[in-house]
Amino acid sequence: MKKLIYPYATLCIAILFLLLTADVLAQATRYTRGIGRYPGDDAENFNPLPAPASDQVRNLALYRTVIHSSSYDYNLTGQLITDGIIGIDMPVTYSGFTSQDGELPKNQCLYLVDHNPVTRLPIQGSEGWIQISWSGPLALPVFDSLIFGFDVQGDNASQAAWSVELSGSVDGTTWTSIRTATGAGIPGDTISPAFKYFLPGNHRVIPMNCSPGEGLHHLRISFNAPAVSWWNIGGLETFLQGDKVTFLTSSTFTSAWMDTGNPQEWVSVDLGAPSQVHEVILDWIRRGDGCQLQHSMDGQQWTDWIAMPESSDGTRDLLIVSAPVEMRYLRVLIKHARAIPALLSELQVMGTGGKLWQPKPAAEMQDHKMLLSGGSWKLQRASEVQEEGLNLGRPGYNDRDWVTATVPGTVLSSFLNVEAIPDPNYGDNQLMVSESYFNGDFWYRNEFEVPQPFIRDRVFLQFKGINWKAEVYCNGRVVGTIAGAFTRSVFDVTDFIHPGSNAIAVKIMVNANPGGVKEQTAASPDLNGGVLGADNPAFHATIGWDWIPTIRGRDAGIWDDVLLTSTGPVTLEDPFVDTRLPLPSTDAADVMVAVNLVNHTNLAQEGILEGRLGEVAFQQAYTLQPNESRLVRFTPVEVKGLHLSHPDLWWPNGYGEPNLTDVNLKYVLSNGSVSDEQHFQTGLRQMTYSGEDKALRIYVNGVRFVPKGGNWGFAESMLRYRSREFDIAVRYHRDMNYTMIRNWVGMTGSDAFFDACDRYGIMVWQDFWLANPWDGPDPDGDSMFMANARDFVHRIRNHPSIGLYCGRNEGNPPPSLNQSLANLVDSDHPGMIYFPHSAEGPVSGYGPYGAMPASFYFQYRATEKPHSELGMANIVSKESLDRMMPADAQWPIGRMWGIHDFCDGGAQNGAAYKKLMEINFGPIDQLEDWLSLAQFRNYEGYRAMYEAQSRNRMGLLIWMSHSAWPSFVWQTYDYYFEPTAAYFGVKKACEPLHIQWNASTDSIEVVNYSHSDVKGLIAQAELFDLNGALKWSHRMNVDSRIDSRQNCFPEEKPEDLTRVYFLRLKLMQGDEVLSENFYWRGPGTEEALGDNFLLRNAHDNDYSALRNLPKVPVTMTENGRQTNADETGFTLTVKNTGDRPALMIRLNVVGEQTGEQVLPVLYEDNYFSLMPGEQKEVLVRVRNEDTRGEKPVIKLSGFNVIAK
Template sequence: MFSKHLIKCLAFFLFPVATFAQVQKASLNSAAIAWQVKPQAEVGADSLSILKQGYTGQGWVNAVVPGTVFSSYVAAGLEKDPNYADNIHNVDRAKYDRSYWYRTEFTVPAGFNKEIIWLNFEGINRWGDVYLNGKRLATLKGMMQRGTFDITKLVNRNGKNVLAVLVGVPQLPLNNYGSPTYVASASWDWIPYVPGLNSGIVDDVYLSNTGKIVMEDPWIRTNLPTNARADIEIKVDVKNVSAQNQQGELIGTIMPGNITFSKKFDVEAGRIATVSLSKEQYSNLSIHNPRLWWPNGYGDPNLYTCEFKLKIGDEVTDLKKVSFGIRKYSYDTEGGVLHIAINGRRVFLKGGNWGMSEYLLRARGEEYDLKVRLHKEMNYNVIRNWLGSTTDEEFYQACDKYGILVWDDFWLNANPTLPADINNFNENAVEKIRRYRNYACIALWCGNNEGVPQPPLNGWLAESIKTFDHNDRHYQPCSNTGNLSGSGLWGNKDPRWYFTKYPAAYFGTGDGPGWGLRSEIGTAVFPNVESLKKFIPEKYLWPRNEMWNKHYFGTNAGNAAPDDYDRSITERYGAPTGIEDYTKKAQFLNIETNKAMYEGWLANMWEDASGVMIWMSQSAYPSMVWQTYDYYYDLTGAYWGVKSACEPLHILWDPTSNSVKVTNTTATDYKNLQAEAAVYNMDGKEVTKFRQNATIDSYSDTSTESFVIPFFSNQKDLAYQKPVVASSGGNTQFINDGNDSSRWSADNLDGEWIYIDLQSEHMVNRVSLNWENAYAKEYKIQLSTDAQNWTDAVTVMQGKTGPEALSFTETRARYVRMQGIKRGTGWGYSLFDFKVYGADADTNGLTDVHFIKLKLKDASGWLVSENFYWRGLNMKDFTALNKLPKLAVKTSEKITKRNGKYYVSVKVSSPDGVAFGIRVQALNSKTGEQILPGIVSNNYFTLFKGESSEVLIEFDETLLKAGEKPVIKAEPYNAP
């Protein structure tokens, strides 16, 4: 996973010196100098010696900085690959769950010619005692707490310096006693226990050289009276590190626009002065026609930079460069649902949770750019930084660059336990806010995962956000309640479940049922076999066994419901014959489910859906759950389901109503769009009676129905004039007499019911009710084969007057009941009609499995969205796909190389018949292995006879060695 080109080695921090104008920095990361690590207990009597020059002790291990103790031992080859088999489960925890010394020696660069030399730490987990040349500088606590030490009088400018850090592990239980820390490190339902609990020097270490006055955390706020004008407010804390009062000048330049400003100030010896600038003082800080920062799909994520310079007289004492986006967030809770708006426009949130960037904290630098770009390619616009588990600044830089909003958590999880040191927790929270508040991407601060922070932390967090972020972002105390619709469920569901009122949550029902804003929902996502072989030994590949469970496909990941996932593969695609067949079929289950999660919410945009985030959108550990792309960056079926569903302008099919809708999550209104639907049998021939066309307008942030595919136009009402039994009320025969003006009415009690005897068993999957004004606000549709034992098919929590169509999973039943729970008025329930429909109705000339092709064209005829579904007469049975004629597809490719990248254009064609679910891969010509990571435009697509499609693949040229080249493999589901 961690190829050299992805390791953090930014030019800004390269040793010996990187220069930003006249202020210099020198990296002390292990890419620049040598660090070593050793257990404190084994250092023993050498504890004082290691702080001095000339120490030559034995048994030290080369350390990775930034990184963790355990990952250093892994990199040194002293532990078996923790990704493979059950290796990490067999590590001796006691070896790492203790304190370690880090040690290095460095020299001060010759170019450091200013008065003050600083030693800077960006983060240590969980605490670190810092020593330089034998002197203890401080103890840093918490991975967000920075250490900035004036070492001018202590450092040797002309010789070696000894830097040592004693690092301690977090206290158990991490949740929440040991916080602030990487809470999931003690294991979760997606990663194993990490030896050492990810303790180590986990962020950058560097030297810097300044004059007597320095800047701390410049803060740039943007306000938009209108989108045609931005008002910039700047606050810079200036610290005087000398023994004399100083008069200085702050000079700044904002680009683009070449907006300059300067302000003189006085700062007392050893004190901090805040220098403030606003449009009232500097008219050019009102920017007309600004380039706004927009989330992905709504516009470009435009960024500005401000270069700050501090001077005393003619001497430049400090320089900083801050990137920022001009934007303004606003929020409302209309209808009990949280909505987020940016620059005055509501944003429908489509995104995913990040559990961690990588379970051993080995994601660095450019890898964040790759991960976030893949999210952009999936058409996401939000990432939830779950439990604040990603702390690297490169994450925020990439989100700013690609227009990805960040829902940013702190380090608390659904537990009434307070951190052992609540003051230190709060200090780290303030550090986080101050460090990252300039990033345009942060849209929301969240206090606690599935719980409210215990007093006093909830109040402290709210006050810290008010003080240090000016409430420019919303503070959400709990991740799944308070105008949110809960979290979960996480098991694999029939795609129709996500379209049906209402997809239930597991934790935190929020302020009422609904789609709403769901902070977590997900399913197991099995990888392709190529990735599986990288972490599961061959003898454990098949059948399912405990080794799978070690990678979270079993009881270790109970929330993922792997048994249901297994069963769904067999029910929908047929019993797998081996691991190759299992992983192949799994990808189509992944596509179905993950596409439906987003389309179910999109189809109900603002009624009442405002967004959904999958659990999870990226992979922190090689596993079979919680991912879109996998740990090795292979793009699973889930990736392609998400990418399709989250298109900014998208055409979709609602399988519960057969409605075809156009969803528009952009800032643009589209007129005269042409929506088309065509249905094809398995031989590739169109069933023309289902063809539909419509011309529609699609307005920004709307879901608009185009038409309904008439699959059920001739379907018989199974309940018509069948026997009816009710708990009360007369005229029960009026409920299914075919007359929509006659009605049944019950007594004025909540628990009344009525059922229809279909007189024989049928596979039923849909009911249609027509409520009089006396409706049921809450009720269930229940099914039975004996009128004694009832199974809930649908629970409705927000009933309404008038027609209501309800779909559910096909179930064999003879009796269908409406069971009232709560009346919507003071009267008894009153129904005009109660109709029941079955899945065993007339096939209408369709094969057991058939295909739906949707196209959306703009007014000029240009294709702007395309979608494809496979549908069964039994909506859960696609086993007929296994009877498709075996065939191969043809490919031709054009390969170019420029700017350090390979670009491969692949034309795929099907000359002989239906090629279902074609998977295209770029392979290494010599090794035959996948070339990963790569950006791919399309995959798992279907071609009919004579059709072709183009796939574009992009990857770094460093992924191929001399003599190697990319070769293309393209196979449909029905390959020979």
């Protein structure tokens, strides 16, 4: 027996060891949540979790996803039939009319009342009228003055009499004249020169003081001016005692779905899981005709269930079944006998099963910091809450029926996370979400336990970011208010917080000027921006631009962290580190460290401030008087160690390493306890500039810096990025050889963004929150704006990545703000440049933004100043398209593409892109072919934008490098973090040392953007015919100076070269290839791309012969796979084993078992081409956490490739 025990015990131990090891490995790799699911790192994700199923009969439809066939407007959507609110009154609906077009479609009728003078409606002829109408129980709001805005064309010399009459009506039939304005010639008054710059030169206004009285439902403005041949109506601005009055019905709220009265309408609810349904209750405001209930398990195949009686009395239908019916989806089908829309207020589905939610556990407390993320946060529309904030902020308040909230997160994302709305980023789901529901204030509340050891002398409640304004309550006490989307707020709650159960309530107040909804179409992206600019600092882009839809609720919510901190009596606030170098030498650095010491008590406090910068330690004793705040500084005068020898400086990408230095500060009281401490990283570097009044040149540590990068209009449509997503995006920028990101209009405010830029050496062009004046008005006041600006500068000034500050996009700030911003940067972030205008003065801009031939950029956009915006559409892969929209909407290109920004009109000019595709490749009738060929266009266009800058090397920030939602335009990688061919065209063009073809001069060039001269180079060019045969080659020796373009030699075409051919360039030093480039070339065409002034003379090449190339075999061999705790790297050899060129070879990482794509991925190269018999080695890297537990493998494809 003894002989058997030992092996058996050994076996048990071995098995146990293997099990424990497997468990440890499984825990070591925490997989991310999947492609497009943000936040992706579960440690940063505080979305609610599914709760165990319940056997209790309940309303399974409450806060469940609803899809509708149509909605009358953007307010009365299907979402409202499961919001738990039963309405009985008719809603207020709005209609707009013009004499020319009659009743306007819903995406245009708001132009008359959206407070945006640049959204205009045309009326031909000398006379006409516009009309706005409210239907329902409420009359139009009372006003006492208005401004009628328009622009005209006509005979400026005419003095014919004109009249403009304002009339009102109760019933739309009988009209009463309210006020008439008259004159001679062209009607109205001109506007101020400052505003005229951004409006048509002939824009005019007619102000009217009037007393229309109450009870009106209709207003009409009639105009007659013989001198005018054409009107463009900009709408009405109405006022009462000087305050704005809005006619937008989203300012009212009725909980009901209203269809458009089509012969067949429907609304369906997803119960979340198979359910047993006992009864259905429908509450109508106006019952539909021929109603029938249907059910389904998949939402596709429907079974008729209950035909509702036509003669039902009252407004409620109670449908009880004899035995429970299993279903997941329930649909109400309406077959209208009359063209009268139905109004369904609420749908209750009583039964068992369905889906429930529970809060994610709160984050763990760390030392004396308690992150209030996760936990018991709840959310409710303020209109449904009767209690005051003092009561809501007490423990024990019954919020059982509130929505489980996500904090940090927006109101909209909280509803998405519990599946109360469909994903607004998919298809046209944004139209399923009610504008008016989210255009209201919301209450958040949270209850949490505070352990006794946490509480010290002082306790602070901190908000890192809310939108737009907030009232804060704690344990039945008023804490304070917050104003603006980009300010941190810290409240001393020492007297409020106690050990045990605590509660806070936060009332989030939505924007005062939300504006109207924009709906993009296949034809038009609508006009950018709008009146939301009056609320800045706000997330102005959420009103809708030509690259992002209108975000319901405008991203109101608690969008950044909330935390409790506990300190001693003295805190450290606003530390600042500043570096000065003896330029041009970088052998030494003088560093200054400053911090505010704040005594929060009525007693004097003695202590020592201890600091450490890297390895340099320093300290000083300070006695603070009661309630004193004192700014203290350490300089090399007091601390010799702050004069550093041979410091590890922070350098931008391509110029050196982005070295970061640890900074530690703490205030130690006389009793030896640490009152407060601060830990952060900074970079030692100095910014200098020249040409501020002509053409800006930027220097980092005395070395000229060329900004190459892109604009970020917005990080993510619902503010769901966390440190993982920012790391991925900025890491991609580093991989593309970028050096700068423009934080356009300051819309990205997360600390994690700036941390990532510091880490990867990407500099930041930091805008303040002012869009082009065409895109929105000035802020309504300076005080809130400047309070946010000061706090934000203090928040980011220790980041070495901050490269400059800009006041406004494509315009100047108002004079008072401009001076205040300049003074702020000068005093609080010394050494940094501030300039007011993003596209004039020392920089240039204004696009263009549509696809252009490569030669255009060399001829017209090789700018003499840093250029702030230039871009084109960028088409995604089929995998991303499938994630974006349903299959039946993908081809032909149409409405759904327009919703996702690929519109024929607008700045993106999708019509020109499609025309260019046709010129390049001929007619294309298959989706897969169009997507594949579009990658040629993506690569060529994005590469050319940067290569064209070689002439002056002043820098380019494209519009845009990053996409905030699933889009077809202005991006290098897509919303799902898949790099498109454009990514690799950019990566190629932005190489620090680069060889290229100049599309304007037809010559070969070497460009040096690096930080040193390079000698002993060989520039080589080769021409291959369409079949891949080498027809010409040439090489020459080159020495490349820093910041230079070397013109090497012209391209020479032999007579026997095919019409379509290939140009390959190499820049070598000995046997090492430092840069390689590949171009497809074709005969020019005479066909212009379009009618506007940029496109009339723009022509491009005919590459259609590429489509005649046969499929060629390409092999891929994995040479090695290296896996560590974080990442797996593949070294691949890709070889063209065929006898023709293999073009646009695409590597795609997928899971071995499922074949599902893995993203993000770093590809050393992709969308590359190989001549017959050639091979290429490529390194591919993927983070293990993104593999979802599968072995990652490479899938090979390409334009004319057969993977072998």
